[in-house]
Amino acid sequence: MQAADTPEFAPVPSSVMSGIVWPAMPDMKDAATFALLAQLEMSQWWSPEALLAHQLRQATELVRVAARDVPFYRDRLAAFAERPLTITDWRQIPLLRRAEIQDAGEALATRRPLKGHGEGYEVLTSGSTGEPVTVHWNAVASQFHAALLLREHVWQRRDFSAKVAVVRRMSEKRREDIQAGKAARWVSGYPCGRMVFFDLGESVDDALDWLLHEDPDYMMTYPTYLRAMIQRSEARGVKPARLRQVASFGEAVPEELRKLCPDAWGARLVDMYSAQETGIMALECPDHDHYLVQSENVLLEVLDDDGQPCAPGEVGRVVVTTLHNFATPLIRYSIGDYAEVGEPCASGRGLPVIRRFHGRRRNMLTLPSGGKIWVALIGRGLEEIEPLRQFQVVQRADLSVRLKMVVDRPLTPEEEAKARQSMVRAAGHRLNLHLDYVDSIPRSAGGKLEDVISEVVD
Numbered sequence: 064m065q066a067a068d069t070p071e072f073a074p075v076p077s078s079v080m081s082g083i084v085w086p087a088m089p090d091m092k093d094a095a096t097f098a099l100l101a102q103l104e105m106s107q108w109w110s111p112e113a114l115l116a117h118q119l120r121q122a123t124e125l126v127r128v129a130a131r132d133v134p135f136y137r138d139r140l141a142a143f144a145e146r147p148l149t150i151t152d153w154r155q156i157p158l159l160r161r162a163e164i165q166d167a168g169e170a171l172a173t174r175r176p177l178k179g180h181g182e183g184y185e186v187l188t189s190g191s192t193g194e195p196v197t198v199h200w201n202a203v204a205s206q207f208h209a210a211l212l213l214r215e216h217v218w219q220r221r222d223f224s225a226k227v228a229v230v231r232r233m234s235e236k237r238r239e240d241i242q243a244g245k246a247a248r249w250v251s252g253y254p255c256g257r258m259v260f261f262d263l264g265e266s267v268d269d270a271l272d273w274l275l276h277e278d279p280d281y282m283m284t285y286p287t288y289l290r291a292m293i294q295r296s297e298a299r300g301v302k303p304a305r306l307r308q309v310a311s312f313g314e315a316v317p318e319e320l321r322k323l324c325p326d327a328w329g330a331r332l333v334d335m336y337s338a339q340e341t342g343i344m345a346l347e348c349p350d351h352d353h354y355l356v357q358s359e360n361v362l363l364e365v366l367d368d369d370g371q372p373c374a375p376g377e378v379g380r381v382v383v384t385t386l387h388n389f390a391t392p393l394i395r396y397s398i399g400d401y402a403e404v405g406e407p408c409a410s411g412r413g414l415p416v417i418r419r420f421h422g423r424r425r426n427m428l429t430l431p432s433g434g435k436i437w438v439a440l441i442g443r444g445l446e447e448i449e450p451l452r453q454f455q456v457v458q459r460a461d462l463s464v465r466l467k468m469v470v471d472r473p474l475t476p477e478e479e480a481k482a483r484q485s486m487v488r489a490a491g492h493r494l495n496l497h498l499d500y501v502d503s504i505p506r507s508a509g510g511k512l513e514d515v516i517s518e519v520v521d
Contacts, residue, residue, distance in 0.1 A: 074253050074254075075087055075253075075254075076097065077089060077252060080463065084117070085240075087170060093251060094339050096209045096251045097212035099207065100262055102212050103214050104214075105263065106181075106358075106359055107412045108411060108412060109413045110413045111407070113413065114358045114359075114413050115358075118386065119149070120147070121386045122384060122386060123146075123147050123148045125386060125387075125389065126143050126148065126156075127138050127145075128143075128145035129144075130145070132175045132288070133172070133173050133174070135167045135170040135171045136392065139156075141365070153362075157395065158382060158396075159394060159395055161196060161396075161399060162396075164196045164198070164340075164393075165195075166198055171198070171391050171392075173389055173391070173392075176201065179203070180202060180389055181202025182200040182298065183201045183390035183391070184199065184200060185198075185201070186198050186340060188340050192517055196340060198390075199390035199391040200342075200388060200390055200391075203388070203389070204387055207359075207387050208342045208343060209291060210250065211252045211343040211346070211357055211360060213250065215346050217346075218271055218346060219310075219333055219345075220348060225261070225278040225279075225307075226257045226278035226283070227256065228259050228282045229259070229261070229282075229283045229284070230270055230274070230282065230284035230292075231262075232506070234492050238517055239273070259279070261273050263288055263506070267291045267452075270292055273322070275301060275303060277304065278303060278463045280305055280306065280308075281308050282310070283312065284309070284311065285314050286314045286315070286316045286320055287312060288512070289324065289377045289476060290317075290320055293324065294446050298329065300329065302328050302329075303330075307331075308331050309332050309333070310333050310334075311333070311335070311479075312335045313337075314422070314513070315400075315421060315422035331359075333347050336354055338398060340366045341385050341398065343360065344357060344363055344383055345357060345379075345420075348410065348416075350409075351409060351411045353405045353416050353418050354418075354419075355408060355412060358414050359386075360386060362383070362384040363384075363415065364382040364383070364395075365379040365381060365382075365417070366380055366382055375406045375416075376403070376485070377399065377404055378511075379399065379404070380397075380399075380400070381402050382396065383396050383398055383399075384396065401421040401422065402419065402421060403417065403418045403419050404416070404417065405418035423513075426516065426517070428464065429458065429462060429517060429519045430492055438489045445485045448474065448478050448485075450471040450474060451468055451469075451470055451482075452469045452471060453468070453504050454468050456486075456513070456515045457517075458518060460520065462495060464486070464494045464497070465497050465499050466482060466496060466497070468499065468501065469501060469502065469503060479498055482498060483496055
């Protein structure tokens with residue numbers, strides 16, 4: 064066969080069986096991931112009613128085991144543990160608050176790990192809210208996580224042979240692996256391109272230089288760091304040459320950044336909604352501009368102030384249940400984020416739609432009237448102030464607002480006036496605004512940075 068007649072290459076899993084290259088014979092762990100993905104490929108097309116019915120079946124088992132084996136839940140779930148759960152039953156289960164997870168400690172961990180689930184291991188959240196928590200994961204929870212990551216790669220039609228650059232805070236183990244020359248795989252079960260890492264503890268200019276040198280096809284990082292890198296690349300008149308797509312995580316994505324990324328770098332921005340304690344909760348739809356809840360892994364609710372489900376177009380607090388992590392069951396966990404519910408997906412997928420995730424209540428500013436607003440800082444002119452390298456808005460308890468700024472030099476009176484005007488455009492209201500020059504704006508231990516923080520106590 065001539066090369067011109069060769070069909071387009073399609074990725075084939077890694078095979079561990081001598082002499083067998085296609086169809087592949089994967090190892091047991093990868094085979095389990097593929098088996099889960101095959102089920103996910105079918106269940107995404109189920110009706111919302113069918114998905115909910117299966118979620119309640121799994122939630123019934125989770126509640127039964129948690130009431131029996133997890134001290135924190137013994138009394139809390141006793142009334143729900145002896146019968147199949149209905150949606151009415153489900154909505155009567157108390158919400159789990161972040162402070163309760165902190166206070167419960169090991170009382171939230173199972174006393175009797177289920178056979179085949181593997182031993183639990185600790186996962187410590189970064190504490191971007193100032194309230195870090197520790198939970199346990201196990202092999203089963205990790206297996207579902209791997210399957211959902213593979214689903215995301217498939218949905219986004221990524222080239223598995225491509226090179227991926229990751230810019231984030233690196234763990235000590237990752238640093239040790241890099242020093243030892245140990246390669247990281249970014250696609251479970253498949254041969255894949257290189258994955259390279261940069262610790263965002265270094266400067267943005269260093270990160271940009273590294274990115275230009277590595278010249279990857281894909282990049283993963285936090286939205287705030289991506290924005291800073293794009294701003295520096297525009298100021299320096301350089302940009303990555305081969306970059307096709309940027310995958311963001313860990314922070315709410317401003318709408319303006321979705322436009323800035325392709326305009327400046329020619330790369331589409333794709334977000335993932337996840338948390339360290341819960342894993343992946345929602346992925347961007349491959350065909351439409353919204354998120355699809357990963358209902359096979361979590362039962363995610365968006366509730367109004369009265370605890371009722373929000374309708375499409377309404378914004379409410381996110382409440383999530385991890386359906387398969389029996390090491391530390393998180394049942395109706397009010398994670399602290401807010402989301403806007405969307406209309407059913409036109410693709411025909413039955414997975415619930417989230418139009419946008421808006422971040423945490425502590426990321427809203429309080430107006431003198433008592434009303435609250437989310438503030439989008441990108442695209443309001445702050446990034447056009449040339450000496451401004453980094454900024455953060457903090458609202459004090461007295462409702463005054465501090466715009467913290469890291470600058471190459473103090474702003475001129477004209478530039479300070481532009482910064483104030485930018486804040487008015489961002490908030491849509493006049494604020495009691497003060498400009499504060501600071502040497503640095505620290506990120507959380509996990510690398511996150513919040514653009515807006517409110518210290519107002521409701």
